[in-house]
Structures are given as C-alpha cells and as structure tokens.
Amino acid sequence: MGSRLDLDDSVYLRSSVQTAAKILVVGHFAVGKTTFIGTMSEIPPLRTEEVMTQAGAGIDDPKGAPGKTTTTVAMDFGRLTLSEKLVLYLFGTPGQQRFVQVWEDLSRGALGALVLVDPERLEESFPVMDLVEHYGIPYTIAVNQFDGTPSHSLEEIREALDLLPETPVVNCDARDQRSSADSLIVLVRYLQSRLN
Amino acid sequence: MTTSDEPELAQETAELVRPYVITNGRDLLDDSDFSLITLVTMHREPPRTKPLDPEKLRLLELCAGGFLSVAEIAGHMQLPVGVVKILVSDLTAEGHLSTRAPIPSAQLVDRQILEEVLNGLQARFG
Ligand SMILES: Nc1nc2c(ncn2[C@@H]2O[C@H](COP(=O)(O)OP(=O)(O)O)[C@@H](O)[C@H]2O)c(=O)[nH]1
Ligand SMILES: [Mg+2]
Numbered sequence: 001m002g003s004r005l006d007l008d009d010s011v012y013l014r015s016s017v018q019t020a021a022k023i024l025v026v027g028h029f030a031v032g033k034t035t036f037i038g039t040m041s042e043i044p045p046l047r048t049e050e051v052m053t054q055a056g057a058g059i060d061d062p063k064g065a066p067g068k069t070t071t072t073v074a075m076d077f078g079r080l081t082l083s084e085k086l087v088l089y090l091f092g093t094p095g096q097q098r099f100v101q102v103w104e105d106l107s108r109g110a111l112g113a114l115v116l117v118d119p120e121r122l123e124e125s126f127p128v129m130d131l132v133e134h135y136g137i138p139y140t141i142a143v144n145q146f147d148g149t150p151s152h153s154l155e156e157i158r159e160a161l162d163l164l165p166e167t168p169v170v171n172c173d174a175r176d177q178r179s180s181a182d183s184l185i186v187l188v189r190y191l192q193s194r195l196n
Numbered sequence: 197m198t199t200s201d202e203p204e205l206a207q208e209t210a211e212l213v214r215p216y217v218i219t220n221g222r223d224l225l226d227d228s229d230f231s232l233i234t235l236v237t238m239h240r241e242p243p244r245t246k247p248l249d250p251e252k253l254r255l256l257e258l259c260a261g262g263f264l265s266v267a268e269i270a271g272h273m274q275l276p277v278g279v280v281k282i283l284v285s286d287l288t289a290e291g292h293l294s295t296r297a298p299i300p301s302a303q304l305v306d307r308q309i310l311e312e313v314l315n316g317l318q319a320r321f322g
Contacts, residue, residue: 012262020233021309046271082316089233181321188314
C-alpha cells in the first residue's frame, strides 16, 4: 500500500480556477527545458511518465503488433496560476520522433510551443521542430544563451533554422525569470496575432 | 551526448509491470475524456463506500485537498499518466471524483484564454 502523501495546501489549485491551459517547452537534450520550467513554475516542478509502445524497426503500423516494445518517456512540467480562473501548465519534453504517442497527448489542446535552441547546436533542434510542425503547433523560438557562447545574431539563427519571416526569435536566459517570462509573452502575442 | 540527470531518456523499467496490475490488465488507453490538464477533485458528495483498491484510495486522499491536474496527480503519486487516467476515469464514474473539463480548442475560446494568459504573465512578471 502506498504511503500517505503529505502535501501542504499550496500544491492545490485555487478553488476558483475553472480553466487549464497548456504551453509546451520543447527542445533537444540539455537545451534548458528543465531550467526554464523550474524558473517559471509556482510549484516545485513535477515529472510524469507516459508509458508507450514503440514499434520495432520496419513496422509502420502505429497500432503496433507483435514485436513492439514498451518504453516510458518522462516529461517535466510546472504550473502558473494566472488569474482567479485560469491556470497555465508548462510541459517540457524532448523531440525524439519515436515518442509519437506522447506528442499526441501533449499537443492536444496546447496553445503553442516555445522551442528552446542552443546557438551552438542548432542542427539538433531540427527533429523537435519537425515534430511541432507535424502536429500543427504554432511556435516561437527562444535562443538560450549559454555562458561563453560566441554570439550569433538572431538573424543568422533565423536563417539557419529556416524560419518563416513571421516567426519570432528572441534571446532568453532560462535561469532568469524576467527573461523567461518575456519569451513566453512573445509567444502568446504571436499566438494572438495568428488569430487575427 | 549524455548528461547525468537526463530524465527524458527512455528507460525500460521493472516498474512497468505495476501499471498493468493496478489497472487489472486493462489497456493503457488513450482516453480523450481525460487529458494531462483535466482538473480533478474529490466529489462533494462521494458514495459512502470507499474503493477497495489501495491506489484508488491513495488517489482519493490526494484529491481530497483540492483541485489538481491529472499530470500533477501522476507526478505526486509517481505513476504513469496512462494509469492515472484510468484510475481517475473509474473514480469519476463511481462518483468519487468530479472533474472540470479541459478547454475545447475552439478559436473563440482560445482568443479569450490567450488574452488572459497574456494579462496574467504581464501582471505577474511585467
Ligand atoms: N549559462 C546557461 N546555462 C543554462 C541555461 N539554461 C540551462 N542551463 C544549464 O544547462 C544544463 C542543461 O539544462 P536543462 O534545463 O537540464 O536542459 P534540458 O535537458 O533541456 O531539460 C544545466 O546544467 C543548466 O544549468 C542558460 O540559460 N544559461
Ligand atoms: Mg530536462
């Protein structure tokens, strides 16, 4: 039998909250997703696992058949209560193509995605950008500037990532709350502009 | 490249056996009624009889304190999301839990939500 969970009241949502919204924070390994979520979350970030089946090599049928294996993928997430009625969840997840079931769950109902990129490893961002595009999730780019990184202009990065002209690209320090909040605000404004 | 505390790497773990036990061997279905951000709490007038299943009891105890998302329940209970969805689904059907539906993704609703998200972020961090 599981032990009793001793949680204080601050883990619970305000009872007035009616609506939950979701934004994805995506990017390759070590790009700063966990840091970003930890910076922004009002609760200690949590981690969940999705159990999923993974088709063996050469099997295209996503329903899987014999030969499929089961794996788990972890994602971390944080929470931000933004009004009496609204809570925003930030889900961080990497972009391996093989984790399609997780992506289906994650993308459903997501407002948009913030794609974190490391200017020194831009090519590693392509798989996750492919996934975000595949699921039709609107996104903006936040360039995580690590210490000692020679600076690339945002224009150079935009070009290297082959972005649409309207896709915003901003600098971000995932350790800094103001900077991280600003990149979320840019994403939300972009999402608004797409509705007009 | 491997980082020491990389949580996202897929692992095959012995724990995988447990979910199937907890859910009586049922498929870890992708129940669209319950998403990661479905908000859940204990029903105000729950049935008098408590569930027998220890994991269901633990989940109910957790939810007695207020509203949590399905993802948070999974995080606190250290169970896979798919398992929590099934437990929540059962407990809701049995009248122990009530849920607030996740947002429908209609454009009009999105517009209002984006507005509220923006205002909230600006008020908090601006
Ligand atoms: N200098 C610097 N380091 C960062 C920044 N964001 C993350 N890091 C560091 O980069 C490493 C990987 O970050 P993490 O958040 O775990 O990446 P994840 O794999 O995407 O979740 C950690 O050691 C962080 O402390 C940043 O904005 N600037
Ligand atoms: Mg991480």
